[in-house]
Amino acid sequence: MLHHTGMRLALLACFLMVGFVPISAQQFNGTLRGTARDSAGAVVPGAEVTITNQNTGITVNTTTNSEGNYIAPQLLPGTYKITVKKAGFKSAALSDVKLDVQQIREADVTLDVGQATETVTVSASGTSAIETTSPTISQTIENKRIVDLPLNGRNPFSLATLSPGVIPGPGSSPFISGGRNATSEVTIDGISNVNAENNVSILDLNYTPSVDAVQEFSVQTNSVSAEFGRLGGGVINLVTKNGTNTFHWTAFEFHRNSALDATNFFTNGAGQRKGSFKRNQFGGNVGGPVFKDKTFFFVNYEGNRQGTASPATFTVPLPEWRRGDFSNLRNANGQPIIIYDPLTTKADPNAAGRFTRDPFPNNIIPTNRINAIARNIMQYWPLPNVAPTNVNTQQNNFFATGTNINRGNQIDSRVDHNFSQNWRTFVRYSMAFKGSSDPFNHYANLATPNNAGPTTSGARSVAVD
Template identity: 30%
Template sequence: MTIENPFRLPLLLIALFAFIAAPVAAQSPNTGTMIVKVVDQTGAVVKGAKVSVVNTATGAVREVVSGDEGSATIAGLSLTGEYTVTVAMTGFTSEDVTGLALRAGETATVKVKLVAGGGKSEVTVYGTAEGVRADPQIGRRLDSPQIDETPILGRKVTTLPLLNSAFRQAKGTGDLFVNQTYFVTGAGSRRTTTVTLDGANNDEAWGRQTMIATVPLGAIQEMTVLSNAFSSEFGWTAGPALNIVTKSGTNGLHGERLFMSRPGGMQAKTFSTRNFCAPSVFTCLTPTTLTAINPVDIPDALSQVSGSIGGPIVRDKTFFFATADYTRQDRTTFLSTTLPAFLLPADGNLAYTGHYRQTLFNGRLDHKLTPSQTLMARMNIDRFDDDNPQDAVGGTNAPSVARRYARRSWTAQLNHTSVLRANLLNEARFAYLNGDPVTLWEAQTLSTTYTRSGSVPFTIGQSRASDLFGHQAQFSDTLSWSRGIHYLRFGGSVIHHTSGGTGSEPGTAILGTFTFKNTTTAPFGQLT
């Protein structure tokens, strides 16, 4: 079965020819913009001042001249590193502004008041990484230092939106299938969230529940969680938008290593019923039949290894940055003592251990083709499998119920930025998303499923399976034109998505399911 999205392409073709005229605030999702306004000591605008913007981390230089209104706009600036702005004009003291950091999709404004030779110039900066928003976009920005300093369980990037109080976990949390946190805002659905990665769409279009390939936490330069009033460039959604910009290399070699271990043998397997009831709740009574509290999935052993490295290949020209994560988790569940003996393991051990493994990789290459053209290439890999997802085996579900869930996805992206003229910038992006399988359910031993309720309930056998894929290609192009304080953008995006495979989520029964009367207690071989 193959399904092609029936409505995206027509809508996108319309968008491709749409003309968008917006204030400076509506910038590209993965870059920033800077406006430099030049005036003299009387407040009059200064035309013809030379403005130079230098990225101190990569050596990238952009030079423009202030126009009739005394301002110059520099769009498409990388978020990596800090900027130094130099303003020079014959007869005036030149002025340098250092340490400017930019935010994704926003504009920093630098107002420079030049004075005659020998005097001291004045500089006013607003709208940078430490400033306030100058547009109605509502959301929260998280930069790399904030992300590094925040303890995040499991290092799941999809947990970060919960740091914005406008978001909450979606029902079911999403751990059943993709081991990620689902989130919603307002009255929205978990399937309406859209994800933008380095300016391109990164949705898992087959089910629209999360991104098709998870990004390692160490690869994120900046994440913005947007609830509403965001630019149309974040696209295709009736709900919130998640904008992620990855790190790029610089002239300095840098990296990090991280190891986390949670040994299972050190975890308490049972707890006392003491303080079961809060002292302030006088109507609460501890059940007489409750002798202990036994947590689920104990022991739960978790180990995670993460590493990042970035630096120059050719100084001031070619840079790389790579991040990898590996997660190893063993969760133990216990079978019910009410299960008939013939359903239990031969050794009588009631413990059943599930194994979760995930490998993430993100690699990025930035290259300066010419002084006015840059190229970014990025690849992201996400591979994981779980042989007891959401504790399918445990309680009255016998070990023969076990099945494996797996996902194999990768994405590739190419961004080309070209400064056509001092006031004309073109950004072209191509992205390919491959989820094959995007969902794979495999029974460890394919067999008919038998269930019985009543005083001696049980479920044995596993007959469900599925193998689904999703492929998506996207091309987008944006042309930005500026003149003084005026800024216009023309752009469009075309996406083609194909999905198919066999079965459904969470698997289609192949050999059938039989349910026996709940009044019978006969051995399995004698059930009727």
């Protein structure tokens, strides 16, 4: 028993130490508030109110004031049960109250006269709250839609376009309410997730969490509250999943293969074969309690392996051109292109102030006149392998096709701990690692014609509350 307890404490300490950095954040929690009344509609002051997270068992206790009102701020998004007790009344319980990210939800409770040992339970499952406390126009994309809706590439932020007034942008964040996408704010667990603008109207995000690590997110499109600054568009506020009192795990594999796709109309019309495409996105997650009702963990891994066809056509020099023999050099109309010897430059006797040169005999540059560096560069050009589109210019006389390879890995981890009902904390650490992009080299040597070769990438994101 001591061994298991020690391991749990070590796990908690590691997560706390990794991310324990003071960072200011926007609000991403929610608030439950309401009024307790009796069956006649009169307010009930001094009633005991217990608010319990139905997944973690964490409770918050408060009391209704003289006007029968209660309020519980700083609650994690989730599903709650509200229990109200008062001497002379039956206990009232309102279960399945869903609280979304940054939502202020009203949950009124009615107490019936009777014994306190009796409880009247009402379920709020399937109901939605009408926003009456904030002028902000927003929509919540909940976990069910995030997980169930098909996503090409599994980018959760793509679902922001389900909200009115949001359209895809050229970067990794959308246009919101007519503003440039570079003026929108995107947060993960209250921490800004936007990089410096690296191009006009293009905003790149620092990190994109796995779909299976996202609890929900809200899209605020108008009348955004003052806590969000430096924006002229809207706000996407995402929260990640946390562990619960029950162990849960999932495993997934998403496979896309061009063998299952139809060839499009234009490719068929050109008599070409469709390009190859294969994508495998796989992973899983596990979450549960470290100490029941106290400490919880959640870890998610996702891997991505993708191969994309990369056909390309180029123009390369003929073998005789490499030797300096341009006797067959022509323009598009078949007229010879004469090459002149720069060492024969002399004054033009027929035009004062002008100069003339002699052509190379037979349009052939002598071997000893070819620079050694240029001669070495020639070895990096492949030989023509297809008929050119123009026999005079030899345009598009080389074709090659291969596969661009992209790989990615990411981990989202989170630990939540409840010190007391007034002191709760969590640490989230997300990491994209060993990401690589290996474009196909059409020349099969160092002189790659259209890319800079393999690249690697990674990203880190930390939140502490």
